[in-house]
Amino acid sequence: MKVLVAIKRVVDANVKVRVKADNSAVELANIKMAINPFCEIAIEEAIRLKEKGHASEVLVVSIGPDTCQEQLRTALALGADRALQIKTDESPEPLAVAKLLKAVVDQEQPGMVILGKQSIDGDNNQTGQMLAALTGMPQGTFASEVAIEGDALQVTREIDGGLQKVSLKLPAVVTTDLRLNEPRYASLPNIMKAKRKPLETQTPEDLGIDISPRLTVLEVTNPPERAAGIKVGSVSELVEKLKNDAGVL
Amino acid sequence: MGAGNAILVVAEHDNSQLKAATLNTLQAAVEVKAQSGGAIELIICGQACNAVVEQAAALPDVDRIMVADAESLAHQLPEDVANVLIDQLRGGEYGHLLASATTMGKNLMPRVAALMDVAQISEITEVVSADTFIRPIYAGNALAKVQSSDALKVITVRSTAFAAVAETGGSAEAINLETTSASGLSSFIGEELSVSERPELTSARIIISGGRGMQSGDNFPLLEAVADKMGAAVGASRAAVDSGFVSNDMQVGQTGKIVAPDLYIAVGISGAIQHLAGMKDSKVIVAINKDEEAPIFNVADFGLVADLFEVLPELEKALG
Numbered sequence: 001m002k003v004l005v006a007i008k009r010v011v012d013a014n015v016k017v018r019v020k021a022d023n024s025a026v027e028l029a030n031i032k033m034a035i036n037p038f039c040e041i042a043i044e045e046a047i048r049l050k051e052k053g054h055a056s057e058v059l060v061v062s063i064g065p066d067t068c069q070e071q072l073r074t075a076l077a078l079g080a081d082r083a084l085q086i087k088t089d090e091s092p093e094p095l096a097v098a099k100l101l102k103a104v105v106d107q108e109q110p111g112m113v114i115l116g117k118q119s120i121d122g123d124n125n126q127t128g129q130m131l132a133a134l135t136g137m138p139q140g141t142f143a144s145e146v147a148i149e150g151d152a153l154q155v156t157r158e159i160d161g162g163l164q165k166v167s168l169k170l171p172a173v174v175t176t177d178l179r180l181n182e183p184r185y186a187s188l189p190n191i192m193k194a195k196r197k198p199l200e201t202q203t204p205e206d207l208g209i210d211i212s213p214r215l216t217v218l219e220v221t222n223p224p225e226r227a228a229g230i231k232v233g234s235v236s237e238l239v240e241k242l243k244n245d246a247g248v249l
Numbered sequence: 250m251g252a253g254n255a256i257l258v259v260a261e262h263d264n265s266q267l268k269a270a271t272l273n274t275l276q277a278a279v280e281v282k283a284q285s286g287g288a289i290e291l292i293i294c295g296q297a298c299n300a301v302v303e304q305a306a307a308l309p310d311v312d313r314i315m316v317a318d319a320e321s322l323a324h325q326l327p328e329d330v331a332n333v334l335i336d337q338l339r340g341g342e343y344g345h346l347l348a349s350a351t352t353m354g355k356n357l358m359p360r361v362a363a364l365m366d367v368a369q370i371s372e373i374t375e376v377v378s379a380d381t382f383i384r385p386i387y388a389g390n391a392l393a394k395v396q397s398s399d400a401l402k403v404i405t406v407r408s409t410a411f412a413a414v415a416e417t418g419g420s421a422e423a424i425n426l427e428t429t430s431a432s433g434l435s436s437f438i439g440e441e442l443s444v445s446e447r448p449e450l451t452s453a454r455i456i457i458s459g460g461r462g463m464q465s466g467d468n469f470p471l472l473e474a475v476a477d478k479m480g481a482a483v484g485a486s487r488a489a490v491d492s493g494f495v496s497n498d499m500q501v502g503q504t505g506k507i508v509a510p511d512l513y514i515a516v517g518i519s520g521a522i523q524h525l526a527g528m529k530d531s532k533v534i535v536a537i538n539k540d541e542e543a544p545i546f547n548v549a550d551f552g553l554v555a556d557l558f559e560v561l562p563e564l565e566k567a568l569g
Contacts, residue, residue, distance in 0.1 A: 216396045
C-alpha cells in the first residue's frame with residue numbers, strides 16, 4: 001500500500017508572530033519557517049507504517065512556492081521515498097488544497113492519506129476532511145492511534161469528551177492529533193541521502209485544478225491586549241483580591 | 250445554487266441532551282439573521298433523539314426543526330451526517346450553515362463544505378455582516394476579517410465568543426426528514442468518555458488548570474480539592490497531557506479546548522503560546538508558578554510566585 005502524506009511549510013511554532021503595520025497580513029519576512037508540527041506527526045506515522053511492513057512507499061506532497069522544497073527535503077530525510085511539490089505563488093485555501101490533493105490521489109492511488117489535523121498558521125482544520133469528501137473516502141480525524149486490521153483501519157480519535165474508536169474502510173484519510181506519535185529527528189547521513197531522492201514539481205494547471213480563492217481577507221489586526229496585572233504576596237492576599245477586587249469568588 | 254437565505258444550524262447532542270455549545274452557535278445564527286433576514290432552522294441528526302427534539306422546540310430563537318432519525322445516524326459519524334446535510338442544502342434554500350467549533354463540528358463541517366464546493370470559515374468569533382466574519386489565526390495572535398464570495402457560507406462558531414440563547418419559551422414545529430441508507434464507509438466501535446462530577450470545561454464559570462509543574466498525575470488531587478471548593482472544572486496544559494499526567498479531554502489550548510471562564514487559575518503552567526491561545530480571553534486570570542520569569546505572568550491579572558505544593562493546600566483551606 002502506498003501512503004500519501006501532505007505537509008505544509010509554516011511559521012515555526014516557537015515564533016510569536018506580529019501583524020503588519022498596514023493590517024494586510026502577518027509579517028512573514030525573515031521569520032523562521034518549519035514543517036507544521038501536525039504534519040511532522042503525519043510523516044512519522046507514515047514512516048512507521050512502512051517500517052512495520054504495512055506501507056510499500058511513502059510519497060510526500062507540499063503545495064506552495066519553491067521554498068517549500070526545504071520541508072519536502074526534510075521529509076525525505078526523515079524517511080519518505082519521494083516528494084512532489086505543487087507549485088503555487090501563495091498558499092491556497094483549504095478547499096483548493098483538497099482539490100489539488102484529490103488530483104494527486106487520482107494519479108497515485110494511495111491506500112491511505114495522512115495529514116496534520118490543522119496548520120498552526122491558518123488554524124482552519126479543514127483540509128483532511130475536505131479531501132475525504134472529494135475522494136469519497138472515510139475520515140479518521142484527530143487520530144491518537146491507528147491500526148490496520150485487514151482491509152479496514154481502526155482509528156482512535158481525540159474528541160471533546162474523551163476518546164472514540166471507529167473502523168474505516170480503506171482507502172481512508174487520517175488527520176493527526178498531538179499524541180499519535182513522537183516524531184524522530186533526521187540523521188546527518190539521511191539528510192545527505194535525501195538530496196538524491198526524487199523531488200518532482202507540478203502545477204495546478206498540470207493537474208487541471210482551479211485554485212482561485214473564495215474568501216477575501218479584508219484586514220488582519222492584533223487581538224486586544226490584556227492590561228498588566230499585579231503580583232500578590234500570599235494565598236490570603238490572592239483570595240481577598242479575587243473576592244473583593246475582582247468579585248469572581 | 251438558488252439565492253435562499255435560510256440559516257441551517259447543526260444541533261450537537263448525544264441523542265438525549267442538547268449540548269450547551271449549540272446555544273452559543275444559535276446566538277451567532279441570530280446575529281446572521283439580523284443581517285440576512287433568513288429563518289433559523291435547527292437540524293438534529295441522530296437516533297431515538299426525541300428528548301433533544303423537545304429541548305430544541307422550546308428554544309425561542311429557532312423557527313423550525315428538522316429531524317433525521319435513523320440507525321445509521323446513531324453515532325453521528327461524519328460520512329453519514331454529511332449526506333443528510335447535503336440532501337437538505339442542495340435545494341439552495343440556505344445562505345448559511347452553522348455548527349459549533351467542537352470536535353464534532355470540526356470533523357463534520359469541512360466534509361459538507363467540500364461536497365457543496367464552498368469554502369469553510371472556521372471558528373468565527375464575530376459576525377460583521379451576512380458575508381463577513383472575524384476569526385482568530387496563528388493561535389489567536391492575530392484576528393482576520395474575512396469575506397466570503399460563496400452563495401452558501403459554511404461556518405463553525407467559537408462558543409466562548411457568543412452568549413447562549415434563551416432555552417425556554419419557544420414552540421418551533423419539528424419536521425421529520427427522509428434519511429438515506431448508511432454510506433458503509435465507517436462504523437463506530439466504541440468510546441471512552443471521561444466521567445466527572447465537576448462542570449464541563451467549556452461551560453465552567455471557574456477553571457483551575459495544572460501544567461508540567463504538577464510533576465505527576467498523582468498530584469492532580471491537590472488541584473481537584475481546590476476545584477471542588479470553588480465548583481470549578483479542572484483543566485491541563487498540553488505538557489501535562491503529553492506527559493501522561495491526565496487525559497486528553499482536559500487539554501486547554503490552541504488544539505485542545507478553548508475556554509473563557511470568569512476565573513482561570515493556571516497552576517505550574519509556564520504559558521506557552523499554544524496554551525495562552527486557549528484561555529487568554531478569560532475574564533480574570535491567576536497564575537501560580539515558582540518561576541517568576543514564566544510568560545504566564547504576562548497575561549495574569551494576579552500572579553503568585555510560589556511553590557504550588559505549598560500554595561494548593563493553603564488555598565483549599567482559605568476557601569473554607
